[in-house]
Amino acid sequence: MSQIAQSQSAQSRETMISFANVSKSWGDNHVLRSLDFEIGAGEKVCIIGPSGSGKTTILRILMTLESPDEGLVTVAGGTLWDVKAGHKPRETKQMKATRRNVGMVFQQFNLFPHMTAVENVVEAPVRVLKLSKQEARERAVELLGMVGLQEHLQHKPAQLSGGQQQRVAIARAMAMRPKVMLFDEPTSALDPELIGEVLEVIRELAHSTDMTMLMVTHEMRFAEEISDRVVMFDQGVVVERGTPAEIFKHPTEERTRRFLRAVLER
Amino acid sequence: MSPDFWTFTAHLLWRGLQVTILVTVLGTVLALVTAFVAGLGRLSDHGPVRWIALAFIEVFRGTSLVAQLFFFFYALPAFGVRLAPMFAGVLAIGLNEGSYAAEIVRSAIGSRGVGQNEACVSLHMGKALRMRRVLIPQSIPAMLPPFGNVTVDLLKNSSLVSLVTVGDMTFQAQIVRNQFGNTTVVFAILLVIYFILSQLIALLSRWLERRFALDRDRRSAPEPRIRYAEATGGSR
């Protein structure tokens, strides 16, 4: 468990993310059902569960890539979504301002193919944060160094392996200095031998920053290692939540046990 | 055939060739602009804009190019608008070809995959920035081959401006025919010149494609070209 988590008790942490009564369905498929949960500032939380259980939807709603059918979502005290049942969700100025606190790392990396690694990391800080090119470049070089890619600054995504691309993606997201970082199955699209290098970077982020991190992953041992809390999700509801020790060693719910058996027995 | 014939023909065809090239180039520029405006219009977030773009495209694709030429040259005067023949000609073929090419733009940009859009949202880049810095630049390589065809089409359509008194190669060939009556040679030469021009355009297009290929660098050895001695050395 990270040093920072140990030095703060759960109660004294301010709430960074909150979901209140959030629902989402695709037709007959209820992806999220009246979801309530909170994440404190600086917490590292992993969401696990079977496919199609709504885990990714939580992240996508936080990144406003999808809208809830109903519910209130706040980030860092600001309203992201406030949707009443039966009303159409709309993009508001408030939402855009609140969204600035959130960054995301995607399963498919989504790097800009026509730009080099450095250019990928520099683009948003210059264009959105209005940093000078000089400043943005310094930040980019530092971040790419931190993820171990200082030899690959001028390479385009096509010249990089999957693991290297994902590390660039992490640097790119970090360059915006978000308060909340979302990881949507960051290693699921990688060849097995490349997973380690990406997990290494994420582990470092978990240990050395007080960024709030929310990750959907199938890497159970990794989740156990770096999380403050683990949430088990299935069919749109939270099945169980607790510390890694509680969930992985002594799960109370049968669904959790079944899932862990299926996953860990491979 | 007398030497007079050859000098006369060469002289006229040379003048015609210059006009043909001018019309083709101007037409291509107008077609490109039209294609981007209409193509991006089709991708707009605003319904009315999409509709107008679609209507424009359907009208200019659905009516015959000759009818459009006639409209700009012969019919507009009824509204008091008298366009110079060259202007009317370029306008018609540019807008016509541009409305076909709009689909190239729309599909190249639209097929970039939702991941790029989502990455832009996650980096807080607005729609304009997304288009300008991310979607359009990476779509250009995909647009080049079809745009090569667009230019060849424009070259061929440029021959139609001869029907509204513009002095291109086809027009000049007619003059030669009226003067000398020797049609086979003149029109054969005409066909050959058009053919050579279209092959040249195809070559130019392929060269541009190679130059702009996204994975061009894959073939070069992945050595870093610049060393960053001051970069945070190696380690975390």
Added chain:
Amino acid sequence: MTWDSGFALSLIPQLLAGLRITVEITVLGMLIALVVGLFVAVVRRSRIPVLSWLFGFYVQFVRGTPLLVQAYFAYFVLPDYGITFSPFLTGVIVIGINYSAYTAEVYRAGVEDVPAGQWEAATALSLPVPRTWVRIVLPQALRTSVPVLGNYLVQMFKDSAVLFAISVYELMGHVEAIGSDTYRYLEPVTIAAVLYLIVSLVASQLVRLLENRLALSR
């Protein structure tokens, strides 16, 4: 001087007569294009040494030169060699041969797009070659080719307007005649444009319906 509705209405019968000729040209021209194109595609695929190359060059040449110039060539040059066709016939042949260069490519692409696995499966099942063609390859090739051919049909309909320049009295020919007689071009051109638009929109929709029908029947 603007729109004269009375004048416009009086033109409609004449323009519809022109439209009819346009449709005739398109149908006949497309027939020629389909047949000649098939022949060209077969010869090219057969890889007979000189002929294949020649036909290949022919396709490139026809696609690289304007229809108008090809039409002029046929119209002015053929009589010099004793061939006198009516303008209508000349026009049909020219547009048919022009489009055969495109249909040949459609046939080629249609056949090449059938996955190699189909051929291999047929060989493994010991199906004779002609039967493989007729029962396995051609139906799949047609499925992708037919919509494209349909689009070429619509395009030919619009391109046929060019033929008025060689005195074919189709829709555009009528427009030109009316215009030079009355000095009023606005009404005939606009009505003609609308006619082209209506027919090509309807035809395009039919092609799309056909495409969906073919795709569904997989």
